[in-house]
Amino acid sequence: xxxxxxxxxxxxxxxxxxxxxxxxxxxxxxxxxxxxxxxxxxxxxxxxxxxxxxxxxxxxxxxxxxxxxxxxxxxxxxxxxxxxxxxxxxxxxxxxxxxxxxxxxxxxxxxxxxxxxxxxxxxxxxxxxxxxxxxxxxxxxxxxxxxxxxxxxxxxxxxxxxxxxxxxxxxxxxxxxxxxxxxxxxxxxxxxxxxxxxxxxxxxxxxxxxxxxxxxxxxxxxxxxx
Amino acid sequence: xxxxxxxxxxxxxxxxxxxxxxxxxxxxxxxxxxxxxxxxxxxxxxxxxxxxxxxxxxxxxxxxxxxxxxxxxxxxxxxxxxxxxxxxxxxxxxxxxxxxxxxxxxxxxxxxxxxxxxxxxxxxxxxxxxxxxxxxxxxxxxxxxxxxxxxxxxxxxxxxxxxxxxxxxxxxxxxxxxxxxxxxxxxxxxxxxxxxxxxxxxxxxxxxxxxxxxxxxxxxxxxxxx
DNA sequence: TCAGTGCCTTGATCCAGATCAACGAGGAAA
DNA sequence: TTTCCTCGTTGATCTGGATCAAGGCACTGA
Numbered sequence: 001x002x003x004x005x006x007x008x009x010x011x012x013x014x015x016x017x018x019x020x021x022x023x024x025x026x027x028x029x030x031x032x033x034x035x036x037x038x039x040x041x042x043x044x045x046x047x048x049x050x051x052x053x054x055x056x057x058x059x060x061x062x063x064x065x066x067x068x069x070x071x072x073x074x075x076x077x078x079x080x081x082x083x084x085x086x087x088x089x090x091x092x093x094x095x096x097x098x099x100x101x102x103x104x105x106x107x108x109x110x111x112x113x114x115x116x117x118x119x120x121x122x123x124x125x126x127x128x129x130x131x132x133x134x135x136x137x138x139x140x141x142x143x144x145x146x147x148x149x150x151x152x153x154x155x156x157x158x159x160x161x162x163x164x165x166x167x168x169x170x171x172x173x174x175x176x177x178x179x180x181x182x183x184x185x186x187x188x189x190x191x192x193x194x195x196x197x198x199x200x201x202x203x204x205x206x207x208x209x210x211x212x213x214x215x216x217x218x219x220x221x222x223x224x225x226x
Numbered sequence: 227x228x229x230x231x232x233x234x235x236x237x238x239x240x241x242x243x244x245x246x247x248x249x250x251x252x253x254x255x256x257x258x259x260x261x262x263x264x265x266x267x268x269x270x271x272x273x274x275x276x277x278x279x280x281x282x283x284x285x286x287x288x289x290x291x292x293x294x295x296x297x298x299x300x301x302x303x304x305x306x307x308x309x310x311x312x313x314x315x316x317x318x319x320x321x322x323x324x325x326x327x328x329x330x331x332x333x334x335x336x337x338x339x340x341x342x343x344x345x346x347x348x349x350x351x352x353x354x355x356x357x358x359x360x361x362x363x364x365x366x367x368x369x370x371x372x373x374x375x376x377x378x379x380x381x382x383x384x385x386x387x388x389x390x391x392x393x394x395x396x397x398x399x400x401x402x403x404x405x406x407x408x409x410x411x412x413x414x415x416x417x418x419x420x421x422x423x424x425x426x427x428x429x430x431x432x433x434x435x436x437x438x439x440x441x442x443x444x445x446x447x448x449x450x451x452x
Numbered sequence: 453t454c455a456g457t458g459c460c461t462t463g464a465t466c467c468a469g470a471t472c473a474a475c476g477a478g479g480a481a482a
Numbered sequence: 483t484t485t486c487c488t489c490g491t492t493g494a495t496c497t498g499g500a501t502c503a504a505g506g507c508a509c510t511g512a
Contacts, residue, residue, distance in 0.1 A: 063368035070371035072364060084357035093364050116350045123349030124342045130356035131310035137363040138298060138319050142289035144370055145296035145410045149469070176490065184371045189469055191491055375499070402460065415499055417461050 003027035012053040043095040050106040053080040057102015063094040071182035074173040154220040172207040229253035238279040269321040276332040279306040283328015289320040297408035300399040380446040398433040
């Protein structure tokens with residue numbers, strides 16, 4: 001008889017591929033938590049109690065002092081945050097604010113630290129998930145250091161959809177303000193840059209963006225970061 | 227009877243804490259490789275054959291197209307690079323150029339992918355090493371997005387020494403050119419910024435830097451990233 | 453010894469994006 | 483309705499760092 005929370009675990013990248021036995025063990029210790037839009041799930045500097053895996057809805061990871069907040073990345077369903085801090089038992093380097101209502105699985109940090117030394121499948125999967133995320137961060141660093149605002153915005157938009165070509169309409173993963181810091185620019189600049197991209201077939205309406213032709217935008221992004 | 231390469235493995239953060247049995251297994255498959263200054267160990271876009279762990283000397287990790295190279299980070303003795311690409315079997319996102327003569331242990335990527343699914347200690351340690359590195363990258367992103375060149379340089383210098391207070395003399399981990407891109411600025415700007423820091427007790431002489439008072443520099447860096 | 457070549461510094465100018473300052477368009481509360 | 487908000491846009495101006503253009507200095511090799 002499977003644990004009732006196992007189906008939730010299967011929706012999370014970190015756990016999806018694990019064998020049933022591992023899932024049962026983990027299911028014993030996780031809890032499901034609802035959160036509402038704009039709520040802070042945790043703040044920079046706190047000691048990690050949980051790893052958060054999103055079943056529904058998402059958050060924005062923010063670093064830096066108040067008012068000087070730098071958006072690091074957006075996270076949505078199936079993704080997990082705080083694995084690094086939880087594994088090492090070190091204070092968070094970032095805060096997380098919900099960008100919508102949703103639900104997250106909370107895995108107690110202590111338990112996870114214990115399990116990772118006992119369960120190969122879990123440990124290996126953690127390493128793989130961290131590796132994948134490492135690559136995302138590297139791309140971001142490369143991009144900030146070598147490309148201008150318009151290119152970065154174009155790349156960001158393209159990365160928000162699976163579609164490779166043709167027209168799409170997508171919803172921004174947060175407020176324009178947040179998108180702006182994610183891109184390392186100010187809201188005013190985002191506004192103006194968005195206007196420039198109109199020449200490349202990008203129309204905005206609130207938080208939904210219509211791209212006339214994904215290829216057209218992709219062409220703007222230099223080959224190295226595609 | 228221990229394998230002759232085990233002592234080398236013990237100098238690497240990734241392996242140091244592993245049990246003897248794991249070390250023996252790994253020692254069977256690693257090779258020791260010398261490299262000389264300015265040599266490229268691997269280039270962006272290639273398929274990963276090895277993870278590189280530095281026994282002596284180090285490299286600079288570079289991303290982006292030629293001429294537009296962004297220094298991501300410097301690596302030295304005891305550190306390992308390419309773990310993420312090797313684990314996932316995806317092309318490198320960066321190149322590595324040696325910043326000195328040295329020796330590295332090469333761990334075949336395929337073997338590692340195999341071992342990580344069998345050896346808990348290794349898998350768990352990979353996850354921890356990746357976690358630690360994740361935090362380094364997050365700090366870098368936060369810093370680029372929220373601080374000016376002078377602050378970033380001050381922080382970088384302070385991070386190059388263990389000393390917490392008083393005077394130090396340290397050696398830069400690469401050419402000034404490279405330090406500049408690591409900081410996300412141009413060599414000319416580094417030169418000028420270094421001059422500004424003279425008012426804060428920083429003197430340069432080739433690739434050695436004398437800091438009159440570490441506290442004085444630390445004070446320049448805003449609290450959040452200290 | 454002198455040319456050739458990298459690496460770094462300095463000076464002058466330029467520009468992308470920041471900053472400062474209004475202002476309009478929703479939404480919520482009264 | 484009006485009165486606040488908060489979010490986003492727009493315009494004018496400023497500025498940190500980039501870019502362009504000369505040198506200077508140390509090393510190498512003939």
